[in-house]
Amino acid sequence: MIEERQHVFYITTAHTSYWFRVTAHGQLEHLYYGPRLTPQDPTAVAFKHTSGLGSTVAYDEQDWTYSLDTLPQEYASFGRGDFRDSPLILKMADGSYVSDFVYQEHHIYSGVAPSKTLPQATDQPDTGSQTLYVTLRDKLQAITLELAYTVLPDSDVITRRVVLHNNTAKPLVIDRIMSAQWDMPNRGYALHSFAGAWASEMQHHVQPVTDGTIVLNSLTGGSSNKQNPGFLLSAAEATEDTGWAYGVNLLYSGNHESRIQHTNQNFVRLMTGINSQGFHWSVAPGEAFETPSAALTFSDRGLNGVSQHFHKFINDNVVPPAFQHQDRPIVYNNWEATYFNFNEDKLFALAQQAKDLGVELFVIDDGWFGTRDDDTQGLGDYTVNARKFPHGLPAFVQRVHGLGLKVGLWFEPEMVNENSDLYRAHPEWAVHVPGRAPVLGRHQLVLDLTQPAVQDYIVQQVSHVIDTTGIDYVKWDMNRHITDMYSPALADNAEFNHRYILGLYAVLRRIFRPRPQVLLETCSSGGNRFDLGMLTFGPQIWSSDDTDPIERLTIQQGLSYLYPQSAISAHVSASPNQQTLRVVPLSTRGNVASFGVLGYEMDLNALTDADRAEIREQTAFYKQYRHLLQFGTFTRHPAAQPQQFRWQVQAGDTAIAGFFQQHISAAHGYDCLPVTGLAPETMYTMASKPQRIMLSQYAGLLDHLPAAQGRTSIPDAQEHYTGTGALLATGVMLNNQFMLSGYSDQVRMLGDYGSTLYVIQPEQE
Missing domain, CATH: 3.20.20.70 (Aldolase class I)
Known part of the structure; x- marks a missing residue:
């Protein structure tokens, strides 16, 4: 929903609010982006300007407390006293680079802002999507900026883009034009970015947002394995499941640039758009230039909350309509x-x-x-x-x-x-x-x-x-x-x-x-x-030419911060892996790939009868739970031990939890498996997915284990728990007394690179 009251704009999604207003001097002042609030007097959240600061340049000498350099803005001009990074750098017809854009008018429409040449989000019927156009004009030149805000309320996403119109008699040149920019108070943010390389994509990097500017960009001609266009910010107290966090991504496939600047007023300026390096664009008289759309989201439920918003946005509003929520x-x-x-x-x-x-x-x-x-x-x-x-x-x-x-x-x-x-x-x-x-x-x-x-x-x-x-x-x-x-x-x-x-x-x-x-x-x-x-x-x-599942754990987890499992193509390949020569159980290869769009890429002529039987079991399991695995709500649970990954998908009253380990150590303590979203006072059955073992891997050892003799698979096991939405901690990972005491769970049965999937459902009466 979008409302305007006395030049204050209130944008509301299912769980978030985004507010800004027109100041007395015509700039757009960013007020708030956070948990949903009832529209109210903006003075309750506006930033006070009560004194001038030393060398600060006053925008209007009649109001010496008003400076663009200290104003939290929605989209800044250049050369009029704001000395932070600018989202817009234009070479005007008079040869200057100075711009001064102020509010002219606004309009609110139903639906999504149309674009002739660039990808855009689509809206679902009856979801109440709206678009706000705010038109800014330069005070001197006949140039206007249309700032388009589209709200997709059910996805908790707001998209932003800019259209520049040259209404002068001469061409102007764009040196930089960002799709979105806004300023907000610093909450001790950490930046989560996703850089990498060929066969090592989407590595999750975390760094503090400190004084200066962090630039994330691509110069490869594409959105790049070197730096994905999406990033997240988490407040100081935030975790995967709690605290304030923001997400930004770009509906664009070319060279991109995002700038995260911490200023000495303790604001953080965010902007994202087309990479300005090596970019110039001439806009002829009467013509316009439109930027790609930027997608913004916020959650007070931590990084998982941001990811889940983006996942819903992509499944509901980005992928082609013919494939929205269709099983792959x-x-x-x-x-x-x-x-x-x-x-x-x-x-x-x-x-x-x-x-x-x-x-x-x-x-x-x-x-x-x-x-x-x-x-x-x-x-x-x-x-x-x-x-x-x-x-x-x-x-x-x-x-x-x-x-x-x-x-x-x-x-x-x-x-x-x-x-x-x-x-x-x-x-x-x-x-x-x-x-x-x-x-x-x-x-x-x-x-x-x-x-x-x-x-x-x-x-x-x-x-x-x-x-x-x-x-x-x-x-x-x-x-x-x-x-x-x-x-x-x-x-x-x-x-x-x-x-x-x-x-x-x-x-x-x-x-x-x-x-x-x-x-x-x-x-x-x-x-x-x-x-x-x-x-x-x-x-x-x-997602990567690296089909080694142990490498893919890192790649797919990195992707999960921004993209849903329905978008992640993941294949089971041969072992030893052709990229790393690592030997990994077929069960783990299938389990990792199941948290995406499952595929196989190996010489089928080289499979043993046991391999074929296990692949049939994998595809049957995947088909049974395919919609849940591809479209269920995805949650990352922090690892209790180094080199562990714990994932979960849930839809309705059914969940699948995955436990993966990259390395086993001796005398390892009990593990616990978090499972969220369960209903209180409901009894659940947790069934481990049966999976075969590689007998050759345990040659000699199995001869001395009476419980293992004659076995070729780890049997299904069940435990019963009351759903509380909290950790299921007591012995969840120890449900098969199968090997030596202390090494009896399914994951350890497979040693290094072991994994297990668990299906959690209400107990049948």
Whole structure:
């Protein structure tokens, strides 16, 4: 709900309130963002200005206590006495960089603010979403800013974006324009950011917000595995489950920038938007520029509260409507089984085995087109390889459909090899600076999506394959960062990075909006482009090329702060793992991947009968609890011991708790498993998921354990507890007296890298 009373704006979601007002001098003063309050006199929360401060510049000499440098603002101007980082830097027609934007008018509309070129959130019917437009005008130049606030009340998210209109007779140049900025009092905040690298994405970093500015950014051309655009702030007293916390993310897939500045007035200024480094944008007379949307949320229930708000927002308001709350299929991908070395008979044999194991979607990865027998050639030529598919790809897809499986294909449409028919025909379509030899990444160049002809080619090629084969799924990959940023189609190549992303969005819109039934999974050399912008086109993203489940615990937990498990594509792969050579039980590989969109990526011909039996059990369990695992409320429980992870999902009266350990030590004490959200005075049954053991791992040892002789699996066990919403502490992890005293629980039975899943349900009378 949005209200305006005497130039005070009250924005209310289900559990939060966001307030700001127009000051007597026309600036927007930020008042409050926190737990939901009843709209009231803003003087109760307004900041007092009772004296001038030394060298502080007064905005109006008639009011010497009023300074922009000490005012908590909603969107600051530049060069008029506010010496903090500015969200907006413009080169005016007169050559100056000074701006002075003040309130002009506002309007409140039902629904979501529309955007012609950029992704945006969508609203659910009957949820009361609204958009507030506040128009600011520069006091000297005929330039206006529209600040758009969209409230999605059920998700407890507010989106913000800016539209700049040039109403002068001359062009102006944007050097920086942030999607959102606001100032708030410091509460001893810690910053939670998510940086990493290839195969090590979304590492959770925590640092105090101290004097100065922290900059989080990407310069790769994408939202980046180096720094995800999302971040969180937690107040000094906050934990995973308690205290004040804020979340910020960007519906954008290109170079981004967030700035967190602590000032000497003990305010924190937050801003996020397009990366200003190497960015300039000329706005011609009569034209406008719109920023991506920023998503903001707050919770007084700690970091889990913020995450749960974002999860609901993505599931309800971001992913394509056709896939909102729709169960995702279990995938088999042939890549780690065959790489480029396959033919239709080999693939069909894998498809038959995948079907027998409970898989629902068979995906053919790289190598099905052109002369693509390795990664040095063929990229860009999406004609089917007749040697690998002598009967044609449509016939093969129909054959796999006959097994009862859906079928998907891998594409990398934004890239091209120099050794390809496409490059030989159109070398000018590859991104490069004239006169400079372009640098290669993985033997490939980037196609120039700022050129309409390139966009048309990609749309035609991918659409033709989808339509002629009848595939159900597309994996859209991008396996290198963007360099040599130049296009002959642009008058100013400082606009290249943003125009490339606009071109990408145009291509995705043209391919997938008319084909809403096609499941799009995006990928960028793993999680190099895991962002809200891409999720508006496809509901799931390949989170990392590292399929080692012990590494994935860290990656998937990092992702969980910003993204729901329904968006996290997670595969079970071979052991030893191909990235780390680590040996991990199949049970743990399946348990970790179950807290996401489950898939398999291994040579099925190498499986033992025991492996096959366990995978069938995994897929059956996942299908039984799929909706809960993909869409249930996700909670991170702090680890009681180092190198432990404890996750939970809950929906209604059922929960699944996961306990994972990366390392076992001798003489380890009792563990406890927290489970939240249980109903008081209700008796619950906690059943551990049966899982097989690797007998070869315990050769010799089992011969001396009478209780273990002849066993090939850890049996199901049940305990009974009264739900209190608190810790279930007494012996929860010790429900199988199976090995030596003191080492008897299921996790320790598997030693290092062990895990167990527990299903918690009300006891049946």
